[in-house]
Amino acid sequence: xxxxxxxxxxxxxxxxxxxxxxxxxxxxxxxxxxxxxxxxxxxxxxxxxxxxxxxxxxxxxxxxxxxxxxxxxxxxxxxxxxxxxxxxxxxxxxxxxxxxxxxxxxxxxxxxxxxxxxxxxxxxxxxxxxxxxxxxxxxxxxxxxxxxxxxxxxxxxxxxxxxxxxxxxxxxxxxxxxxxxxxxxxxxxxxxxxxxxxxxxxxxxxxxxxxxxxxxxxxxxxxxxxxxxxxxxxxxxxxxxxxxxxxxxxxxxxxxxxxxxxxxxxxxxxxxxxxxxxxxxxxxxxxxxxxxxxxxxxxxxxxxxxxxxxxxxxxxxxxxxxxxxxxxxxxxxxxxxxxxxxxxxxxxxxxxxxxxx
Amino acid sequence: xxxxxxxxxxxxxxxxxxxxxxxxxxxxxxxxxxxxxxxxxxxxxxxxxxxxxxxxxxxxxxxxxxxxxxxxxxxxxxxxxxxxxx
Numbered sequence: 001x002x003x004x005x006x007x008x009x010x011x012x013x014x015x016x017x018x019x020x021x022x023x024x025x026x027x028x029x030x031x032x033x034x035x036x037x038x039x040x041x042x043x044x045x046x047x048x049x050x051x052x053x054x055x056x057x058x059x060x061x062x063x064x065x066x067x068x069x070x071x072x073x074x075x076x077x078x079x080x081x082x083x084x085x086x087x088x089x090x091x092x093x094x095x096x097x098x099x100x101x102x103x104x105x106x107x108x109x110x111x112x113x114x115x116x117x118x119x120x121x122x123x124x125x126x127x128x129x130x131x132x133x134x135x136x137x138x139x140x141x142x143x144x145x146x147x148x149x150x151x152x153x154x155x156x157x158x159x160x161x162x163x164x165x166x167x168x169x170x171x172x173x174x175x176x177x178x179x180x181x182x183x184x185x186x187x188x189x190x191x192x193x194x195x196x197x198x199x200x201x202x203x204x205x206x207x208x209x210x211x212x213x214x215x216x217x218x219x220x221x222x223x224x225x226x227x228x229x230x231x232x233x234x235x236x237x238x239x240x241x242x243x244x245x246x247x248x249x250x251x252x253x254x255x256x257x258x259x260x261x262x263x264x265x266x267x268x269x270x271x272x273x274x275x276x277x278x279x280x281x282x283x284x285x286x287x288x289x290x291x292x293x294x295x296x297x298x299x300x301x302x303x304x305x306x307x308x309x310x311x312x313x314x315x316x317x318x319x320x321x322x323x324x325x326x327x328x329x330x331x332x333x334x335x336x337x338x339x340x341x342x343x344x345x346x347x348x349x350x351x352x353x354x355x356x357x
Numbered sequence: 358x359x360x361x362x363x364x365x366x367x368x369x370x371x372x373x374x375x376x377x378x379x380x381x382x383x384x385x386x387x388x389x390x391x392x393x394x395x396x397x398x399x400x401x402x403x404x405x406x407x408x409x410x411x412x413x414x415x416x417x418x419x420x421x422x423x424x425x426x427x428x429x430x431x432x433x434x435x436x437x438x439x440x441x442x443x
Contacts (some may be wrong), residue, residue: 030408080406140435146367151404164369164439173368180406191406199406227368235443243369256370273371350369 075126076133077111079104081154082140089137089153103168107136107156110174114352117175117210119121121294122302125179136176138168147173147230149180162234163255170229175210176203185311194315196271201278202305208246209293219286219293231255246283249276262316262349278316281348285323290338296337300326320345359369360390364439368407379417386432388417393430394422395396403427411436 054231065324081104083092093099093134095109111134120125135153144157147167154177159165167173183189189199204226212222225242243254249258258276266273304310304322304350323341331337342352358379365372379387392413395398402410409428414421428436 141433145441146369146407146409148368148407149405150408160440163443167368177407184405191402203406204380238443240443243371270365270370272366272368 001094005209037231040047075110075115075131076082077115078133078135079107079195080135080137084139084142084158086141088140088155088202089135090139093138096308101138103158103166104158106168107154107174110168110171111136111154111178113171113214114175114178116209116296117213118178120288121209121213121298124182127178128185129164132181134181147177148175151184152271154181159230159232161232163232164230164235165232167230170203170227172211172225173227173230174207174228176207178205179203182206183305187304187314188312189314191271194274195313197269197274198278198314198316198319200271200275201282202301204244204246204275204279205282205301206298213290213294217292219290219297224283224292227313232347244279245273246279249280260306260348277348278319281320281344281350282342284347285341289337290340296331296334297341299330301342303330320350358415358417361416362435362439364411364436365410365412367409368439371441371443373439374396375439377435377438382436383432383434389432390435394424399429400424400426403429409436411439418436427430 012015037191077096079093079099080088080090081093081101082088089253093101093104095114096104098106101136115134118126123336126134137153137155140155140157145157145160145164147154149155154174156167157164158330159167169330180199181198183202189195189202191199196313208222208224208226210217211217224247226243228241231240238287239253240255243255244258245251245254247262249256258273258279260276262277262278265277282297282301285300286293289297300323304319307322307326309322311318323340324345327338327341346352360377360379360382361373361374362377363374382390390413394413402408411426411428411431412423413426414423
């Protein structure tokens with residue numbers, strides 16, 4: 001998910017050069033030197049944890065459900081306050097669940113709910129399936145219009161108050177960011193080309209499902225919107241209602257309209273652009289299968305993501321094949337699941353190669 | 358000298374851009390940008406997902422230089438000038 005040969009948030013060579021540049025104030029240079037020391041240690045520890053966990057699960061051929069049953073401890077959830085700086089993780093928030101800061105409380109409560117969602121729906125214990133502590137940093141930067149997963153934790157900006165507001169205000173966004181962690185520890189999808197778009201789509205799908213699960217919504221009652229709660233007054237005044245719409249990826253009410261069919265794939269496009277294609281396949285699958293998305297379609301998508309056959313450079317058609325296979329193996333007596341998923345992929349440009357199946 | 362800065366990525370995938378006059382920049386920020394544009398070492402990419410990437414183009418009488426810069430390296434005051442236009 002990043003250049004592993006240059007895995008630091010700030011490339012070390014750049015930081016060292018800046019720290020040695022006597023044209024900068026000594027105070028700034030000292031801060032940079034401290035960042036080098038802290039960032040190196042912290043990130044190496046987290047990356048080592050990622051590598052070790054993935055290797056051990058693979059070696060033991062342990063499935064998510066088995067591992068979650070073996071581990072009984074809930075993952076710890078921590079919240080840090082960046083106090084409008086870009087220094088991560090920031091200052092720890094004590095008792096975030098009862099904080100008077102609504103953002104801290106929301107980040108804590110929603111992350112807790114995401115943990116419950118993954119445990120109850122997919123038998124997964126935290127993003128690494130080994131009870132990893134889930135860290136969130138809030139109030140990142142000044143008027144920062146974004147939320148991200150940095151390979152080790154979630155980070156949320158407050159928004160500029162115009163186009164975007166506080167990024168913790170859409171629970172599907174928090175589900176989206178945590179799912180990037182799940183993807184990192186499972187298929188480890190690269191962040192370019194089709195695998196990058198799949199990476200983004202999986203976060204949208206599991207984020208949207210989390211929102212539906214939390215509100216006990218059937219697929220027919222869901223809005224399938226991504227990030228409706230983070231739009232600011234200027235965006236709403238212009239008629240926008242979401243970042244993306246899985247039901248109608250090209251909708252003009254989306255801040256970022258997307259293609260919904262593979263014939264419109266944008267070569268070299270941003271992962272958030274081409275994710276519209278697998279997003280729409282998930283929506284069509286869920287509506288074809290019916291009921292609650294997490295009960296059947298979600299389980300099929302999760303099985304594909306965690307399959308030993310899933311690899312970091314996976315293409316759309318390879319992922320489609322894994323979902324078709326998972327639909328047959330997970331629901332052998334319910335052929336409508338396979339038919340619904342097969343139809344969905346066909347409609348976005350990936351017909352089943354073997355029509356005799 | 359001008360800097361054309363395009364922001365890509367982020368959770369929203371919303372592109373944003375601006376043009377900055379070199380003289381309007383804080384000298385320290387300008388120096389950092391110059392070092393990033395002229396450096397030989399690869400800047401790599403930020404770990405994780407939904408990170409911003411900046412494509413910075415410097416236009417001057419001596420030519421044009423373009424480089425992709427991860428958000429973690431961009432001077433925050435420069436980055437904050439690039440805002441989404443809807």
